[in-house]
Each structure stands twice: as C-alpha cells, then as structure tokens.
Amino acid sequence: MACGDDGKLSLDSIRDSLIRQEDTIIFNLIERIKFPINPSLYKQQLPSSSNISGSLFQYLFQETESLQSKVGRYLSPEENPFFPDNLSDSIIPLTKCTPVLHPAAASVNVNEKILDIYINQMLPLFCTEADDDANFATTAACDIQLLQALSRRIHYGKFVAEVKFRDSTDEYKPFILAQDKDALMKLLTFEAVEEMVKKRVAKKAKVFGQEVTLNDSIEEVKGKIDPLLVSRLYDEWVMPLTKFVEVEYLLRRLD
C-alpha cells in the first residue's frame, strides 16, 4: 500500500496484497533453506572485545534495521521493527503518510514472538541440520528478508481489522467495549477462507519450488520445498498470529 492510498483501502486491495505477499514469503523461504540451520549464527555470542551483546544474528539484524530506519523504513505503517529501541532518525526528508490506521496501531507488535518461533520452530522444521557452512552473512541476509516478509504479512492484520471495523462498526463495537477477545476472534475467523489459503500456499510452494528444465515433463520429485510444510507454516503461525494482531488492534480501536 503506497502512501496516501487511504481512499483505496478495501478488503479487495488488502486481499490482493496478502496473496502477493505469499509469493514473497515462499521465494524467501526457498532461498533460506538452501543453507543448513547454521546454529552458530543464533547461538554464538560475540567476543567481549567487540563490545556487542547478543548473538551474531541479533547484531546483524539490529544493524540492518538501524540502517534501513535511516531511509525511513519504519515511517511506513506496513513496517514494524524487531528492535524498536535501536532505530535511527531518517537522514533524508520524507513526506509522512496520511494515517490510515488508528494511532494505537503502533503499539501492536508481535515481532518478538515471530522471531522466537522462527529460530526455535521454523528453522528446525525447514532446514537441514548439517554442520555450519560458515555462510553466515548470506544466511542472515535471507533470514532478515524472510522475517521482514513474515512480519509484514502478519501485521497486515491491522489493515484487515481496520477495514472490517469500518465495514461493520456496529457489529464490532459492543465486543470492543466489552474487551471480549474471544468474540472478536470468532467474528473475524472464516475457516473456509483459511482452508483455501492453506491449499493455495501449498500449491505455490510446489510451483515455485520445482526444478524447471527444458524437458516438457515437470519433474515432480525434486521439489526444493515441502508444500505441506508451507501449508503448516500458515496454519500454525502465520494465520493465528495475523488474527492475534487483528484482535489486539481492535481492542484498542476505540481508545
């Protein structure tokens, strides 16, 4: 969503963006799993002489976010930092977007949870456990692209919730006033849609993960990624976290 697109904010445009973001996530996932887990990246503390605390990966990610904040990445309501205490001011003048979301949106950030799931559950599920291959910089670059894509997708829940709220304010209002999380969750859950998403991402994983050769037959065997795992990624983490973001946003929508 570009700056000033408020007029076009609709469930259709949001859905189109979410569908396109699936491709980005799957491309990045395929690129990441070329490498083994490379556990040292996430476990290795830096030498004390470096004056840097945290793991190697945390250091690289923080510094990348800090650099990107200098050109205004986190001025966009679509972007949510993983390390909000480590950002810099923009070094270039940027026009601020007309706000689309309620100001409370800024306080909804589940990146800590995303990062924890990513390192401790997703990587072991998707990557081989071979020895470190020492490709730390390229592995981390893939991680960061993928985590940012997952974060963008999941926090898009704020836009989803905003549009749903605008379209059916009367329906949402009483539950928001009552701070009834369960009722809100129920209101925005559509199992048939979720089933469709799971099927679609599995199909995308199959298509994008195939070994394309000049033979006419598509070699079904040698896929780069297991479509069922991608389906599971959406089922267990992406969609539940998106809905969590939606509920958290709605709870604050009348503040």
Next chain:
Amino acid sequence: MACGDDGKLSLDSIRDSLIRQEDTIIFNLIERIKFPINPSLYKQQLPSSSNISGSLFQYLFQETESLQSKVGRYLSPEENPFFPDNLSDSIIPLTKCTPVLHPAAASVNVNEKILDIYINQMLPLFCTEADDDANFATTAACDIQLLQALSRRIHYGKFVAEVKFRDSTDEYKPFILAQDKDALMKLLTFEAVEEMVKKRVAKKAKVFGQEVTLNDSIEEVKGKIDPLLVSRLYDEWVMPLTKFVEVEYLLRRLD
C-alpha cells in the same frame, strides 16, 4: 560451494550451482520489479550535514557490505565486494578456506560494470517509470540481494575457468602465454549451451512469475515478469560478463 569442497570441484557441480543460481536471480528480480524504478534512490545525494558522499543507494549498499564483511562474507571466494575499499575486519574467528582458485582471482572484479548496467540499463528495462513510491529501504534491500546474486553468478566464471583450465591445460596454456583474449574467448564459448540457458531462464521466469490460483488452469496472461526480458538479461549481460571474467581469470592463471 562450501569451504573445502575442492575435491568436488567439477564442471558438473559448477553447472548445478549455476542452474540453481538462476532461480535465485529470477526470484529476486520478480521481487524487485514489484516496485517502480524509484530514481531518487540512485540520484539523490545525501544532505551535506550527513557527512556521507554518494547517492542514497550507494550509502545503503556500502554500509550493508561493510556489515556483512564483519561476519566474513568476503572471505569466501564466491563473494566479490562492490565497494572493496569500505570493508571491515571480521569480528568472529573464521576458518579460512583451502584456496581453490589461483590467487590472481582476487584481482578480477567486474562489479563496477555490473552496478552501472544494473542502474542504467536493467532497471529501466524491467521496472515501471511511475513516481517514487518512497519505499526506499525495501527497494534497496531487493536491489542489494539481486546485485549480489548477479555478481555471484558472473564471478562464478572464475570457477568455470579454473575447471576448464585443469581439464584441458594443454589447450589453454599457449593462448594464456600469448595473452590472446580472442582465442581464449572462442575456446570457452559454446553457442548451443548459451541458447539452452536463454531458453531455460525464460521458462523459469514464466513458471515462477505466474499467478498461482486454486483454479486448475494456469493463467498465462498475468505473469509478473516478461520471460523474454530475462532471456535478454542473460544474453546481453550475464553470459558475456561471465565469459569476460573467465578470460580475465585465465589471462592471469599462469602468473
């Protein structure tokens, strides 16, 4: 190629890697062209108060390379920096690879040319000319991933040349001694192979660029990227630059 894979250095393993790298390049290309050219990124000089010279993009790219060099990115013979004067020492201890290439490999670096072609020819060819969308950080992140993938692919010519030299030393030696670029270029040019590569990358662009839906029919119309342009990218820039790298490497192979 992981560290210490010298024993497995063969034309087959190199070819497999080059084929896999096509996917990476095409994924990254599809991701980049979601955004318009965003010319300000490459043209805008930073405010003099920032004490940084060069364009916004150059600044972001330099800083990214500097950060990645701290975890040893450029210790790998597969990686060639775009800004070699701006690197840092590694902050972690890393085992050095057993050298596979002749030491002169380090002096073959065509990244300046790649960057120039990328900004001045590739982006205008692939991206729309819409107004800046201000997504500078995400656009630049895609650029950097893509440029690094192109650079890796093109500089892989060093490994190709090394294997060809080892396999047919007697054939290459006289032309190297004579410093005969044209004869070397002729020796390592296989038009039939190049035609196949062009066809394959076009097919990959079609497969990876398709809009995948749950309908059984593949929607041919709405591809995200023009397969012919990808074919042209390989024909006009990727393959000629790879061969240029091969020749430059061979010219120094007996130093």
